[in-house]
Structure formats: C-alpha cells, structure tokens
Amino acid sequence: MTVHLSVMPQEIQETLIERFVDFQESGVFVDCTLGGGGHTSQVLQWIKRHNLSHRVIAFDRDGVAIQRACSRFEDDIRLERLKVVHAPFSEACEYVKNQRVYGVLADLGISSDQLDEGQRGMSFRFEGPLDMRMDQSKGISCFDYLHHIDQNELENVIRTLGEEKFAGRIARVIIEARDQKKLENNSLFLAKLIQNSVPKKFRYGRIHPATRTFQALRIRVNDELEELDSILKDMVTCLHEGGRMGVISFHSLEDRRVKQCFRELHQKKKFSLVQKKAWVPTDEEIASNSRARSAKYRVIEKVR
Numbered sequence: 336m337t338v339h340l341s342v343m344p345q346e347i348q349e350t351l352i353e354r355f356v357d358f359q360e361s362g363v364f365v366d367c368t369l370g371g372g373g374h375t376s377q378v379l380q381w382i383k384r385h386n387l388s389h390r391v392i393a394f395d396r397d398g399v400a401i402q403r404a405c406s407r408f409e410d411d412i413r414l415e416r417l418k419v420v421h422a423p424f425s426e427a428c429e430y431v432k433n434q435r436v437y438g439v440l441a442d443l444g445i446s447s448d449q450l451d452e453g454q455r456g457m458s459f460r461f462e463g464p465l466d467m468r469m470d471q472s473k474g475i476s477c478f479d480y481l482h483h484i485d486q487n488e489l490e491n492v493i494r495t496l497g498e499e500k501f502a503g504r505i506a507r508v509i510i511e512a513r514d515q516k517k518l519e520n521n522s523l524f525l526a527k528l529i530q531n532s533v534p535k536k537f538r539y540g541r542i543h544p545a546t547r548t549f550q551a552l553r554i555r556v557n558d559e560l561e562e563l564d565s566i567l568k569d570m571v572t573c574l575h576e577g578g579r580m581g582v583i584s585f586h587s588l589e590d591r592r593v594k595q596c597f598r599e600l601h602q603k604k605k606f607s608l609v610q611k612k613a614w615v616p617t618d619e620e621i622a623s624n625s626r627a628r629s630a631k632y633r634v635i636e637k638v639r
C-alpha cells in the first residue's frame with residue numbers, strides 16, 4: 336500500500352493525459368517517476384476508458400516502489416498495457432527508442448512512502464540509518480559519502496544544493512564529529528548535530544534547521560540534478576510530434592533548470608510552451624496535501 340498522494344492530478348489530466356488519448360495510432364506514455372503509481376494509474380484508467388491500445392512504461396530506481404507496483408498493477412502488466420522498469424529515468428530513452436512517445440511525466444524528488452520510512456534515512460523526523468539512496472542496491476549511502484569528502488566539498492554541497500546560509504558551520508561540525516569518530520549512522524543524531532551547529536536563535540524556528548542540509552545530501556547521494564539534466568536533454572528528443580512532456584519540481588534548483596531548458600527549446604521553435612508560467616497547486620490541494628505546496632509544473636509540446 337502506498338501513502339503517497341499524487342500532486343496536481345487535475346492539471347496533469349488536462350495537459351498530458353487527455354492529450355495522450357487524442358492520438359489514435361497506438362503509442363506510449365512514459366512515467367519517469369512511478370512512485371506510488373498514482374499518475375500511472377490515472378493514465379491507465381483513461382486508456383481503458385477510451386478503449387485504446389496505448390501503453391504506459393513507468394520507471395523508478397526504487398526497488399520497493401517497483402515491487403509495490405507489480406502487485407498493484409498485476410493485470411495491466413499481464414495484459415502488456417503497462418511495463419515497469421527498475422532503472423533511473425536517465426536510461427528511459429533507450430527503452431522507448433523508435434516508439435511513438437506521446438506523453439512524458441517526471442514528478443521529481445521522493446515519495447511520501449520513502450520519506451516516511453525511517454529505514455531510508457531520508458527524513459530527520461524518523462529514526463533510521465543515514466542511507467538516503469532511492470535505489471538501495473546501488474551507489475553509496477549518505478553515511479559513507481560523509482566519510483569520503485572533505486569539509487570544503489561538504490560546505491559547497493550544503494550551500495549550493497541546500498541553499499543553506501549556515502553551510503560553513505554545519506559542514507565544520509559534521510566533519511569534526513566524523514574525524515573524532517563521533518558521527519553516528521543515525522538520522523536523528525545528524526539532525527541534532529546540525530540543529531546545535533546553527534546560531535541559537537535559528538534552532539527552533541518553523542522550519543527545522545536540518546531541512547536544507549538533508550535536502551542537499553539527498554540530492555547529492557542520488558545525483559538528482561544530473562538525472563534531471565539528462566532527461567531534459569534526452570526525453571524531449573524521444574517525443575513524437577504533438578507529444579508533450581511535463582515536469583513537476585519541488586525546489587528552485589530543479590525548477591530553474593526546467594524553466595531554462597523549456598524556454599530554450601521554445602526559442603528554437605521546434606517546441607512550444609503549453610503555458611508560459613508554471614502551474615502551481617490550488618489552495619484546496621495544498622490544504623489536503625501539504626507536500627504539494629512547493630510544486631511547480633511546466634509542460635512543453637513538440638510542434639507538429
């Protein structure tokens with residue numbers, strides 16, 4: 336069972352899914368970020384309702400999300416209406432070469448399933464090892480990463496990927512703890528260490544002082560920006576004429592990249608922006624799904 340609530344389902348319905356079922360010749364919808372399967376399920380329902388032979392191919396680098404989807408969508412997989420792939424979305428293009436790709440969605444970041452599972456170490460609200468990997472079968476954990484870098488690099492990561500003004504102090508305290516063999520492989524320990532490293536008046540504000548550092552480390556451990564750059568470059572080339580690609584991002588580092596890339600494509604006149612400004616969730620959606628509050632959604636279309 337997933338606890339993840341899909342973000343902006345209505346906007347995705349109107350801009351991507353309804354458009355997708357308009358194409359008569361059979362084609363593919365690529366869900367780059369399967370997660371709890373909410374958006375994939377939406378697309379599948381429309382394919383069925385319109386009695387089309389279109390298919391969905393959905394990617395996730397998280398093996399747990401893939402397993403969950405295999406049982407949730409057992410029938411769709413058996414009927415070859417859905418294919419799920421355990422791989423990073425930077426590899427998605429290879430899977431859809433020579434197919435008619437009418438729609439692509441990337442709903443970036445992590446799901447509530449990952450965030451709320453203490454053992455993943457993604458959140459400072461739950462106790463668990465400092466792992467933070469979306470794909471726990473590959474790469475190195477956050478704890479190992481912290482043992483492989485120097486203070487300057489850590490400061491730079493926290494400053495650039497977390498946009499954290501106390502990056503210098505936080506990096507110093509973490510590296511000192513590590514060098515004194517006091518750094519524990521524990522999310523709550525790291526959160527407390529960070530909290531105590533910022534000036535006293537910033538320790539108990541509305542936003543926990545570890546928020547930005549955790550975000551930065553997670554982005555680094557999972558190469559999230561490199562992954563995003565890769566689909567922005569590759570997936571648009573896979574789109575069929577009239578096909579659309581939508582990206583939901585959750586922080587300015589991501590949105591800036593999406594905005595700039597889509598704008599450049601639009602200027603080259605082979606693509607058009609479906610709407611100049613990003614869509615943001617309605618107040619109603621934010622009230623029922625607080626995770627949606629920082630979402631921004633942009634869509635581009637390949638011109639016919």
Ligand SMILES: C[S@@+](CC[C@H](N)C(=O)[O-])C[C@H]1O[C@@H](n2cnc3c(N)ncnc32)[C@H](O)[C@@H]1O
Pocket residue numbers: 339340341342367368369370371372373374375394395396397400422423424425442443444445446469562
């Ligand atoms: C925000 S959730 C997606 C939620 C999904 N749209 C839904 O409706 O349930 C993001 C998911 O994408 C996966 N993910 C993030 N970056 C990825 C990447 N580079 N390649 C493959 N999967 C990725 C995460 O593991 C996570 O399960």
